[in-house]
Amino acid sequence: MSDATLGPSAYIVLGLIGGCGGGTSYDLKRWADTSVGYFWTFPRSQLYAEPQRLVELGLLESRQEDGGRRRRIYTVTPAGREALRSWLDTPAGQPELRDEGLLKLFFSTQATPGMVERLAAGQLDLHQQRLAIYEGIAASGHGTMPTGTDPLGMGLLYERASVAFWREVLAGQPGQVSS
Amino acid sequence: MSDATLGPSAYIVLGLIGGCGGGTSYDLKRWADTSVGYFWTFPRSQLYAEPQRLVELGLLESRQEDGGRRRRIYTVTPAGREALRSWLDTPAGQPELRDEGLLKLFFSTQATPGMVERLAAGQLDLHQQRLAIYEGIAASGHGTMPTGTDPLGMGLLYERASVAFWREVLAGQPGQVSS
DNA sequence: TACGGCATGTAATCGGTTACATGATTTA
DNA sequence: TAAATCATGTAACCGATTACATGCCGTA
Structure with a gap:
């Protein structure tokens, strides 16, 4: 459980969805753009790929709309919440300027x-x-x-x-x- | 020439080799570790793969030792110097904290x-x-x-x-x- | 001449990016 | 109802990281 080899973007997704009580990939993009996106960006497509991976790992649940856009709404599972907490408690490494x-x-x-x-x-x-x-x-x-x-x-x-x-x-x- | 789609690590290699007048991948690692490596790191293997790519693009030349370790010594070609200069003259984007x-x-x-x-x-x-x-x-x-x-x-x-x-x-x- | 560490590389995998492609709503 | 834009996704490629594997060289 909580495979330690998830990248930061996985936890960004977990954290954003967890903090807002669920949403779609498009929601993720908007939340990210006005918050964490100021110091950590990634392409939009990542916000579609990453949640799917997390669903397979049992850290997210997805519910698909029936009509209209049939979009997928993600929510965090208990395992997901635990994985996030565990990552948060792992000491962070030396950041790089990378400028x-x-x-x-x-x-x-x-x-x-x-x-x-x-x-x-x-x-x-x-x-x-x-x-x-x-x-x-x-x-x-x-x-x-x-x-x-x-x-x-x-x-x-x-x-x-x-x-x-x-x-x-x-x-x-x-x-x-x-x- | 000077395909604009090279990544920053390609230019790091060009810049390091250009600045020192030639060297091996191992030299690159040591130079990087005590200089640019403080704010921009990458794994050692990158310093073997990247020069090979650059040789194929005509931006580096490699000369192989005959005896001993038969290591490859790289030097920058005129085209390489030009590519570096051209990159240096391209405006840099917004850096990210990514912490x-x-x-x-x-x-x-x-x-x-x-x-x-x-x-x-x-x-x-x-x-x-x-x-x-x-x-x-x-x-x-x-x-x-x-x-x-x-x-x-x-x-x-x-x-x-x-x-x-x-x-x-x-x-x-x-x-x-x-x- | 055997051993330890320094030096040198390759292979396989995977996350991230770019590019492509389409459907749903809104508004003129 | 046509056009424009918003929203949603997939596919393919490529750089970067991890892991593996081996060869040279000094020294004891």
Whole structure:
């Protein structure tokens, strides 16, 4: 039971469905997009494949509508709830930045002149946008899910750090316009 | 040329070999472990498979030793250098946190009592260790690769933010020992 | 020359991504 | 009722991870 070899996305599905008391793959997509999707994305098709796997493992139950779209509505089984709890209690490993922008910065000595400046400007822009979104959510009180509210806090810290970092990189480049 | 559908690991290989003027898969592993590996990891076998793909694409050349271990030594071709440059000049996308610890925190309302405290303690520990490593590298002047030195700066900011964050989470939990 | 560990690779599997394809509702 | 969009899924491919398997080299 609770085969330890499930990936994080399996638990995301379990957690989302468990937290909302059941839903369809399409529901999952919408919930994810406005919550966990800010720091962990995956393609939509995953949200169709993963629940089926979980049904076969006995961690989810699916009920199919008769008429209309005949969509599948998933709910978590007791075994599923237990599997989630057990995963939650397993110590998490070291997270990785895995930032393509940093990667490019890392290899920038092999690049065309001016590349770092362009990169930094682009990254700065993206992080500022994301920061604005997070600040909006924080100001409006909360996200959509019943959750320990804190991950947003880390998001804010991370985006602020990123903005500061890329601004610094940009400032270190020759030839940037003073502003 | 320079098929735009190569993954980041392909460019890591190109960048590492390009930066060091050639080497074996084993060399790649060692270089990666002490540099880019701090924020972007992959299994060792990837460093054997990826170069072969790149040779077929004409981005790397391989020369095989005659005697001894008969290992393959890779060097970057002009086309490879060009492909790397072109990738470096492509704007990078939004990075994701993809932090399993945050994921668990996010779903912590469905967990066993005390889980958040255990999680936070574990994460705090990991981040403190990693921060100490980065500070050591920063103090000693530099890493092993000829590179734009800056990614380490982001690593420091990120680890400091993480330490602050998990400390905060821990402080918000009932029942922790005061220290 | 035997042994231990360093070094080097291959094979099989599997999750994740892209691309494709269709049906249901709504609204003009 | 036609068009547009929302919603729902499947199929095929490919990169990445795990597991397996073996060969060289220094040293005792």
